Amino acid sequence: MKLSREEVKHLALLVRLGLSEDEIERLREQLSNILENFEILQQVDTTDVPPTAHCIALENVLRDDQSGPSLAPEEVLSNAPNREEQYFRVRAVLEQ
Amino acid sequence: MEHETIIGLEVHTQLLTRSKMFCRCSADYASAPPNSHVCPVCLGMPGVLPTINRKAIEYAVMTALALQCRIPEFTKFDRKNYPYPDLMKGYQISQYDAPIGVQGWMLTETAGEQRRVNIKRVHLEEDVAKLIHRTDSVGESYSLIDVNRAGVPLMEIVTEPDLRSPEEARQFLMKLRTILQYLGVSTGNMEEGSFRCDANVSIRPEGSADTLAKVEVKNMNSFKAVYRALEFEASRQRKVAAERGRLYQETRGWADDKGVTQPQRSKEYAQDYRYFPEPDLPPLTLSPAWVDELRASLPGLPEARRDQFASRYALPEYDARLLAGSKALADYFGECMKAYHGPAPEKRAKTVSNWLLGEFARWINAEGMEIHQSRVTPPQLVELVEMCEQNALTGPAAKAVFEEMFRTGHPPREIAARLGLTQISDLSAVEAAVKAAIAANAQAVVDFRAGKQQSLTFLVGQVMKATRGRANPGVVTEILRRELETG
Numbered sequence: 001m002k003l004s005r006e007e008v009k010h011l012a013l014l015v016r017l018g019l020s021e022d023e024i025e026r027l028r029e030q031l032s033n034i035l036e037n038f039e040i041l042q043q044v045d046t047t048d049v050p051p052t053a054h055c056i057a058l059e060n061v062l063r064d065d066q067s068g069p070s071l072a073p074e075e076v077l078s079n080a081p082n083r084e085e086q087y088f089r090v091r092a093v094l095e096q
Numbered sequence: 097m098e099h100e101t102i103i104g105l106e107v108h109t110q111l112l113t114r115s116k117m118f119c120r121c122s123a124d125y126a127s128a129p130p131n132s133h134v135c136p137v138c139l140g141m142p143g144v145l146p147t148i149n150r151k152a153i154e155y156a157v158m159t160a161l162a163l164q165c166r167i168p169e170f171t172k173f174d175r176k177n178y179p180y181p182d183l184m185k186g187y188q189i190s191q192y193d194a195p196i197g198v199q200g201w202m203l204t205e206t207a208g209e210q211r212r213v214n215i216k217r218v219h220l221e222e223d224v225a226k227l228i229h230r231t232d233s234v235g236e237s238y239s240l241i242d243v244n245r246a247g248v249p250l251m252e253i254v255t256e257p258d259l260r261s262p263e264e265a266r267q268f269l270m271k272l273r274t275i276l277q278y279l280g281v282s283t284g285n286m287e288e289g290s291f292r293c294d295a296n297v298s299i300r301p302e303g304s305a306d307t308l309a310k311v312e313v314k315n316m317n318s319f320k321a322v323y324r325a326l327e328f329e330a331s332r333q334r335k336v337a338a339e340r341g342r343l344y345q346e347t348r349g350w351a352d353d354k355g356v357t358q359p360q361r362s363k364e365y366a367q368d369y370r371y372f373p374e375p376d377l378p379p380l381t382l383s384p385a386w387v388d389e390l391r392a393s394l395p396g397l398p399e400a401r402r403d404q405f406a407s408r409y410a411l412p413e414y415d416a417r418l419l420a421g422s423k424a425l426a427d428y429f430g431e432c433m434k435a436y437h438g439p440a441p442e443k444r445a446k447t448v449s450n451w452l453l454g455e456f457a458r459w460i461n462a463e464g465m466e467i468h469q470s471r472v473t474p475p476q477l478v479e480l481v482e483m484c485e486q487n488a489l490t491g492p493a494a495k496a497v498f499e500e501m502f503r504t505g506h507p508p509r510e511i512a513a514r515l516g517l518t519q520i521s522d523l524s525a526v527e528a529a530v531k532a533a534i535a536a537n538a539q540a541v542v543d544f545r546a547g548k549q550q551s552l553t554f555l556v557g558q559v560m561k562a563t564r565g566r567a568n569p570g571v572v573t574e575i576l577r578r579e580l581e582t583g
Contacts (some may be wrong), residue, residue, distance in 0.1 A: 014185070014368055016179045053172070053373030062377050065113050065151035068120035073131045075241070076139060086130045089238035090181045092229065 001039065003032045099337060101330040103265050104257035107272065108283045109252055110223060110290040111155045117178035117222045117245035117375075118189065125244035126288070138247035140184030146376055148173075152220060152249040153196070155281040157382060157390050159251060160197025160218040162275050162397060165283050167387050170327055171196055172379035173220075176372045179318035181239060182224040184246055193369040195219035196382070202275075204268045206261065213268055214256040221280030224561040225250040251281075252367075257296060266319055268282060269293060270421075274398050277423040286318050298327045299337060308333065309343035315350045315356055325350035329357050401426050409433065409445035418453055424467035425452065431474035447481050458500045471505030472498075480508040493517040520566045523575075526559075529567065530575045533558040544580055552576065 008028045012019045019027065073086050082089040117122050119137035137144045161168055174192035200215035216554045225246040227239045253272065259265045273284035273291055279465045284291045294314050298307035316322045329348065336343050347358040375381075396404070403421035405411050411419070419429045432448045435439060456477070460467060480498060483489045489497060489512060512518045520526055521557055533555055534541055544551040550575070 007417070010368075014177070014179070026265075031235065047206040052513055053375070054378055056378075057377035059381050061147060062153065063120075063147040065115055065149050066123040067115040068123045070133050070135050073129065073134075076131045076134045084240055086132075087228070087242055088131075090239050090241060090344075092237040092239055 001032065001035045003028050030045065098302045099334055101261055102257045102298045102300060103262070103326060104296040104355035105253075105259065105265060105268065106296075107253040107269070108292045108294075109253070109284065111152050111249040111251055111277060111281055111386065112283065113149055113155070115250050117148060117149050117152055117249040118247055121247065123248045125248070128244055130240075130242040131244065133244040134246075138184065139243060140186070146189065148377060148380070149249060153380065153382075153465070154390055155249075155279070156196045156218060156251050156386060157218045158279050158394060159253070159276065159281055160200060161201055161328075161387070161391050162394060163197065163200035163215045163218065163253070163281055165197030165200030165218055167197055168194065169384070170194055170379060171382060173374040173377045175374050175508050176221075180224075181241055182227050183248070184225060184243060186394070188221060188224065189374055189377070190221035190371075191219035194379075202268070202271065204259075204264060204271060206264045206267050209260075211260075211264070213258045215458050216254045216256050217252075217563055218254075219252050221250050221252060222246065223250040226267045234440035251468055257298075262323045262330065264334070265295065266323045269322060269397070274421060275422065276398050277448060278395055278401075280395070281466060283567045289317075291581070292317075295322070296440075297326060297333070299330060299333045308337060309344065309345045310344070311357075311432055312347045313350060314347060314360065317352070321350060321352055324352075324355060325357055328355065331356065336440060357457055360508075398423075398426075405429070405445075411445055411449055413560075415449040415453065419449060422467070428452065428467055428474060429472075429544045432478050435475040435478045444481065448477070451477060451481060451498075455498050456502075459499070470502070471506075472501045476501060476505075476507055483508055483512065487568060488518055490519055490565050490568055492560070496565065504525045517566060520563060523571070526563070527572060527575055527579075529559050529562050530572065530579055533562065533576075534579060541550075541580065551578075554578075 005024055006032065008024050009019070010023070012027075023028050049059075063070060077083050077086070077088065101450060102384050110123075110405045113123050115121060116133075117139055118134050121133045121135050121138055123133075125133045130297055158166060171191065176185040176190045176192070177187040179186065190417050192243060195217040197218035198216070200218070202215060203210050204213050205211075206473050217423075226242045226244070228238060228242070229239050231237045255268070260269060273282075273286075275283050276282040276291070279494050282290060286292070293316055295316070296310050296312055298310045300307040300386070311329060311333070316325045318355050328350075329419055333343055344490050347360045349360045351355050398420045402413075402416045405416035405419055405426075406413055418425075420426045429448065429452055432452075433445060435513075436444050437446075438444065456472070460470060480494060480501065482491075484491075489508075493512070494517065497508050497511050497517055500506070500515065504511070537555060537558060540551040540554050544555070555576055556569060559576070560569060
């Protein structure tokens with residue numbers, strides 16, 4: 001299945017990526033390729049196989065409700081491109 | 097044409113766990129400095145692995161059980177993708193097609209009429225970071241992010257559109273909050289944002305199955321705001337329909353200061369969350385044994401507590417319902433009764449209830465306090481009640497003592513002694529005060545002798561005033577009558 005340019009642009013908008021015309025074309029190729037590979041996988045007969053979202057059959061991996069130490073705020077903010085006081089600072093985003 | 101109002105609610109409530117939903121950061125961030133309860137997991141750093149908090153699952157199952165939900169054995173978490181800076185990872189871990197509980201219900205009572213409100217689902221997700229909007233010196237707006245709240249367990253409870261009036265919606269919410277408080281899973285504090293509510297409101301011609309446009313109302317931060325916002329929105333829609341205008345499916349925000357709902361700017365594209373199963377979290381099996389264990393651990397809920405108060409202490413239905421309507425108040429009442437060991441507990445129960453629903457509630461409300469912050473302890477309140485029963489305090493004096501107890505937390509006997517409010521037991525002192533009142537109010541005496549009964553009440557009041565409420569009103573009346581009739 002080939003993705004359309006419009007579909008690529010829609011995806012880019014959803015993840016907030018600005019793409020050049022060249023990049024749209026290149027990603028259209030690559031994403032279409034991934035989809036085509038899944039089309040091949042879909043030919044496998046899975047009639048008697050229960051569906052799963054995981055490849056390892058784990059379940060009920062739970063943690064007791066105990067709190068532990070957090071990072072120091074300075075460490076939390078150490079990668080921030082922009083900060084103010086002890087906060088991350090970002091451009092205003094349209095409120096929902 | 098008559099229209100009926102159709103309301104569905106979506107409640108989000110933070111769970112009272114020690115740690116966050118998927119990491120070990122403390123979930124108690126209320127008074128913490130910004131970004132101090134944050135780790136690589138809730139910060140959304142690459143390569144980290146979330147782990148599910150067992151307690152959060154148990155709290156959600158307990159809530160679902162209390163709401164009569166079915167608990168499917170299979171449940172799992174999903175990713176909900178959307179770009180907003182309050183999400184550190186670019187997605188929220190939530191539940192999509194396999195929630196913890198489904199198909200529940202709760203009875204709600206409005207103006208004596210009981211109705212069943214169906215619960216569509218109860219699911220778990222993580223709370224998001226807090227944004228603070230600011231404007232810089234050149235008028236450019238920007239946002240500050242505090243990640244402390246991100247990752248706090250958040251439970252979502254969704255009703256079917258079964259509510260038929262704003263008052264019913266308010267009653268439902270208050271009852272739901274009480275249930276959560278009884279379960280001990282949430283503080284249910286709406287003003288602090290640990291208990292939030294959005295609503296879907298629409299109208300339809302009476303008897304018709306087709307609603308007109310469904311409007312989502314957000315930003316209601318108190319029970320009163322929910323009521324007012326829904327009242328406004330329902331009548332707005334009726335007005336548009338009456339004028340043959342068109343209603344749109346939209347999201348509107350409640351502006352509390354203006355008392356109106358306003359259209360919220362919506363994103364320019366349709367919501368496209370691209371849900372998919374969370375790859376980092378294996379699914380869960382809620383075994384019948386585990387669910388039964390949680391069912392057995394459920395505490396008595398408001399209705400059970402109300403019935404218990406009514407039967408055990410012979411309290412009137414009205415008192416029992418009000419006391420049980422708040423877990424904190426019900427617990428306080430229970431402590432008071434525990435502090436009393438004498439005979440006839442039902443007589444005592446009614447007196448204690450009168451104090452709790454009267455002066456105690458009045459002072460708590462006036463000071464904007466929570467019941468657990470009260471400086472008056474249950475044994476102290478019981479002591480005050482006993483002093484009244486032993487006639488050591490008159491009614492007005494007891495109120496004055498209570499006020500001082502409420503302010504200082506000191507025991508009632510000490511306060512009564514300090515303020516000189518203990519009842520005058522010396523009869524000659526009362527007689528002297530009566531004689532003084534008769535001498536000072538000649539006209540009232542004449543009126544009484546002419547048959548005006550109110551004059552007696554007036555004179556009793558004068559004596560009470562002169563003794564600063566320390567005389568027993570019954571004794572005062574008796575002596576007054578005697579003096580007036582013989583004098």
